[in-house]
Amino acid sequence: MTIDRNIYKPFRAKLTDVIEESPLIKTFVLVPEEEFSFNTGQFIELSVDGIGEAPFTPSSSPVVTEKLEVTVMKTGYVTEFMHNLKPGVFMGIRGPYGRGYPVEKFFGKEVLILGGGCGLAPIRSLLYALENVKDKLEKVILCYGSKTPSDCIYKPLFTRLNKIEKFEAYRTVDKAEEGWNESVGVVTTLLNKVKINLKNSVAVVCGPPIMMKFGTIRLLEMGYKDDEIYLSMEKNMSCGLGKCGHCMMGEFFVCKHGPVFTYKELKETPDIWK
Amino acid sequence: MSLNKDDLKKIRFFDNYTEEQLSVIAGLSSIRDFQVKEILFEQYDELSELFVLLEGTLSLGISLATEKRIHLGTIEEGQLFSWSAVFAPYISTAWVMAITPAKVIAIDSKKLNLKIEADCDFGFKTMSKIAQTISHRLSDTRFQLMNQMII
């Protein structure tokens, strides 16, 4: 007789390091006490003991299983507590949940990734996963936009990506600061300069709702078909189990049917950009 | 430096033109180089060339009464700019400056307009491409505006 695991009970993970990415964003390095692995794009419910839990998509490589990294922006009650944590404490993890990026479907193709703001966190995990199978891919291009240069997280990532064979990375900011000599403007302007074979390409979009809406519209205009555009929808996931009703988006539970969807699956669903 | 039609075929902006049309454009075009901080044109300048950026990065912006330059965005490789050169009164709505060494295709806009009037198919294709550039510019500006409005 199999004993079913308690789906509501988190397992513990030790916080071993806290990396400051920007004034409002930190990356937490966690070592789970139990065996844990995830597919890139899946999410976990991360809890602060006695305070609350919130959904996050790990930003680390899915191939590395002894530890995982979660990038957290301080936006509310629970994340504020998280930002005050010091290495050595234990956090709680439930998961992984949901449907991640179908990396095998990208084999033999060029992958165009459009990222914005904190969306770079799940994208970084996807990039690690793609790097791991780069022999099976034609090309990977990252176009990333943040509000200001200070908001651009994982600063060494771009230099590193441009050194990997088949990888290209471009970034832009909405508003430049002193010393910024790269592109200025919204992330869709970077799409003018990418050289991509539209007949053999998929696109991944991840970022704030406005960016995802404008990005998707531009990709469709470029010629991407609606089942070639992969969107990472963040919508109030709470139980992660398809039960509590909070992440319901039309006929879907984001926690069960997503968070990764193709645009084809979502195009009839109203209000997806809210 | 002059261009031929095969040079233009490599640039996405010139997709869907016929061989003959590409030859016409090549005949009206040249390649120009700009140094860092060189101004291609100022806001309110009268324009006589339509540009497509080949290499490098340019900054686009507007100036206020105090003559302070406000940098609104960058022009990326492959992008068309200076579209005001094709529409009366041919006055630029913004300034453009090179922020890295840049190479642009410069197309004589007066002669281009004559060709647009004379050849409907060429005219339609060219105006459609320019309209799409302006549409993208507007969409990106709205996106930028929404980003600023939502804290």
Added chain:
Amino acid sequence: MQYLSITKDEWDKTLERLLLSYTIFATLRNESGIEYELVNPSNITRISYNKPKPVTSLKTFFLPVRENVTSAISPGKRRIIMGIPNCDIAGLKLLDEIYLDKDFKDIYYRERRENSVLISSDCFGVQEHCHCLTYDIKPYSTSNSDLAVIHLGDLIILRIITSRGKEFLSQFSLVKPMKDQSLVSEIEKEHKATEALLLSSNKGLPGYSETGKLLRNAGDEIWRKYSAKCVSCGACATICPTCSCFLLIDKPGFEKVKQLDACQYPGFERVAGGEDALFEIHRRFRNRYMCKYVWKPEKFKPVACTGCGRCIEACLGRINKNELFLELALDRS
């Protein structure tokens, strides 16, 4: 369908003996109507049979308002719940699909389900807002409850529905196959009479999938009109046999408390950044019905509204969803 019977007196004595090994809840009449009560030797004779319907839905027995979902399950006394109307039995089908799904089984819900004998009660009569039949739910059970009970004359008649029900009854030597088969036609007569009442009091009310189609196309104005008196009290969701949205609240030691929530409450979809897609009342109001008639049917087989009408009875603003559906149906034609 197999029917067994026992005299009412013997049945009451049997229940009294069962109290030693089971906790029994049954529907009893009180000043305000019919409600579940804990059975004890002194109230057995007040148990009400075949009168619709208890104020509280069956949901309460399986999804408590608050429970700790990380503590160890202590096996409790087995329980019997008797007097359940079929609308609630139908609602349980949806809750089973959500909470016993193969990937994520809720072990607390499962323990309660496995530990309960369900005895439904055929409805002989209707209440003002009953409309189960409109959604193809009969006013009597033939599936999902273990047994159905009917009080006819001085007999208690039991319809066997599941093998667990059969096994449960096998321990009582006085419960025997019913001799007088003419009583079956009497029971069927009562069924037909109840169905006739349901049909006549719900003329024109569109069926379940028809309602879904009407709601998909409904404009903003009708939602604003019907939600004008809504105060977001959440009574409709609390009393509903199929609403089960919840919050998980963290307690020290990584404990979690599961607490029922409702999409009618403000902030149901508010995210950390402050955005709230359902900020306006009429959007939350619309959400409830889109969820029940359009979105849940895409994900689950059992219906998400069983036509019990409790939401209409419970509403502080006296909002009647069926009036909304009738208006949409009339506009359509």
